[in-house]
Amino acid sequence: MPAQICYLIYESGMIKNKHMVTSVYAQQLELFQLFESANVISFQSKFTFIDLFAGIGGFRIPLQELGGICLGYSEIDKEAIKVYQNNFIRYANVEEAYLGDITNLNKLPFEIDLLVGGVPCQPWSIAGKLQGLDDPRGKLWIDVFRVVKANQPKAFIFENVKGLTEPRNRKSLEYILNNLTACGYVVKYQVLNSYDFGLPQDRDRIFIVGIRNNLEKCWAFTFPNSLDKQLKLYDVIAGIQHSNFAKKKFPPEILFFDGKIPGSRGRFQKIDELNDFFTFADIRDGHTTIHSWDLIETTLREKFICQTILRNRRKKIYGLKDGNPLEFEVLQALIPSLQMEEINTLVAKEILRLIESKGYEFINSKISSGINGISKIFLPHAEAIGTLTATGTRDFVATISIECKEPEAYKQTFIQEIYVKKNYKPLTAKDYARLQGFPETFKIAESESTAKHQFGNAVSVPVVYHLAKALLKIIFIG
Structure with a gap:
């Protein structure tokens, strides 16, 4: 009643x-x-x-x-x-x-x-x-x-x-x-x-x-x-797997590039654990960041070029913007023996784009937009999903959990078992209601x-x- x-x-x-x-x-x-x-x-x-x-x-x-x-x-x-x-x-x-x-x-x-x-x-x-x-x-x-x-x-x-x-x-x-x-x-x-x-x-x-x-x-x-x-998410969202995986602890030198802990990490990003969600964006990096070059066929050389751009795009020597297009001459100085044909191939694969008179940048350059319509995928045992907004989010929830003991394998396991097999789902309005604490009897629009x-x-x-x-x-x- x-x-x-x-x-x-x-x-x-x-x-x-x-x-x-x-x-x-x-x-x-x-x-x-x-x-x-x-x-x-x-x-x-x-x-x-x-x-x-x-x-x-x-x-x-x-x-x-x-x-x-x-x-x-x-x-x-x-x-x-x-x-x-x-x-x-x-x-x-x-x-x-x-x-x-x-x-x-x-x-x-x-x-x-x-x-x-x-x-x-x-x-x-x-x-x-x-x-x-x-x-x-x-x-x-x-x-x-x-x-x-x-x-x-x-x-x-x-x-x-x-x-x-x-x-x-x-x-x-x-x-x-x-x-x-x-x-x-x-x-x-x-x-x-x-x-x-x-x-x-x-x-x-x-x-x-x-x-x-x-x-x-x-x-x-x-x-x-x-x-x-x-x-946890599986306590509230229907149709996703309940799991109680024990989390393994890791030192910073394993989890972070050069062992430096980013200052922008949020409340639910532990400094000694792998994240319970995966972010889809070409402008960030880490064991739980999915890049466009991870999702399509790319060579090791192409991956290296992309990673080099990723690690240099925010350096002040290339401009004051928080993420600067890099000219081909800059890329040549950063990447040994770089050929224009290699850059053109990444443009054709819709990973890079040319900004006239400024240089090359990633197409998927907004975290809110994500890649292929996905910003984040949260695992069922995640502590919290991101803030729900009136304008909507591109956040999804995996329907199965994964356990991976080694950071290097974590991303690949996620891609193969969850992304490729489409073991994830969008949030429904009913999920929104539960995540906001509204009762089951509440009549939604x-x-x-x-x-x-x-x-x-x-x-x-x-x-x-x-x-x-x-x-x-x-x-x-x-």
């Missing part, structure tokens, strides 16, 4: 014990081990909330689980509204206001305890061209300030991309924090990662929390700690691409659950 129905039944008096209501939904989430029934708390007096920039309800699901009653929601995306209403509104006659566009909101006709919302994040993302407060979507924060000041909720939670915390956006973040503080709140922020709250997704988001400064314990709030339990877009835009359900749980204890329990 969906949790939303449970709350309506509770309100009608058919269920007298509210703990029965809150436990039903927790049981639905046991598949992901995100929330255990013992951890679900009910507050003596149910709290109310408004769902701003509601999307498809990533905030609403955990807040209702914690006993919240939604008094109204604001959203302008028609497709998102359809999904939101299909999951939360159309079960019965619910006395709940559709608030429309936040730009038209001011004082609401009812008091609220909590204001939440995922304020549009594109102004601080690379995809959104980093225009910040100069972007019309960035200016929506001004509407947020107005609604907060006019309604004075006990607290608020706002979510945005991690990019808002980066040095180039420092003034924008300070502007937001200062204005929220001026509305009469003690304001704190922190970047939280979905992986730390039970999801196998590497997703960093900033959460801005405010508590009205006339409340007794307004300074007492602290952000929740990471959970002890983490899942009919269009696969629309659903992916919506889940990529959504907030991770368990992150909000544990964050709101910590906040509500301060406000209502103390």
